[in-house]
Amino acid sequence: MKRTAILPFALALALVGVLGLSQNKEIPSRVGYIDAQKVIEAHPKYADIKALKEKADSELKPITDQLKAIEPKIRDGSASAKERQDFENLRKVYADISGEWQKKINTALTPITKEIDATIARVAAQNGFSMILSANVAGQSGLVVYASPDIDVTDLVIRALSAQ
Numbered sequence: 001m002k003r004t005a006i007l008p009f010a011l012a013l014a015l016v017g018v019l020g021l022s023q024n025k026e027i028p029s030r031v032g033y034i035d036a037q038k039v040i041e042a043h044p045k046y047a048d049i050k051a052l053k054e055k056a057d058s059e060l061k062p063i064t065d066q067l068k069a070i071e072p073k074i075r076d077g078s079a080s081a082k083e084r085q086d087f088e089n090l091r092k093v094y095a096d097i098s099g100e101w102q103k104k105i106n107t108a109l110t111p112i113t114k115e116i117d118a119t120i121a122r123v124a125a126q127n128g129f130s131m132i133l134s135a136n137v138a139g140q141s142g143l144v145v146y147a148s149p150d151i152d153v154t155d156l157v158i159r160a161l162s163a164q
Helices: 002-024 038-040 046-076 081-128 134-142 154-163
Strands: 031-036 128-134
Touching: 031 081, 031 134, 031 154, 038 046, 038 081, 038 134, 038 154, 081 128, 081 154, 128 134, 134 154
Parallel strands: 031 128
Antiparallel strands: none
């Protein structure tokens, strides 16, 4: 009988000890946000990404123009069988070329985003932030409906990137 009385006491003592240990560590609880697009566009190598996007747009423009010319007929049902076939072929060509360009852009963007992520982590640690949110994503998702401008760390991150 004494064993069963000791067990709850030992468990309660262990729980108090664990709670005491977990409260000793000071954990920063500041939350901040950034305008991710602004940070990417401020990166020194963003000009390369912009140039790739411009090349992609110039290559895709003739296809887009052809699609726009046929689209009204497709919508109102007056397109001939050949026009419908041309439209589908152009959409496929557009998707293929667009996908190739997107792969090139993503490949060029990957080292930039890795550098930005590391800079955000460093700025957060230096300034006592435990979490940095993307303002665009948080706002569009409805996760955050208001955030004080005082916790916007976009300029801090941009300055840190420029200093590297």
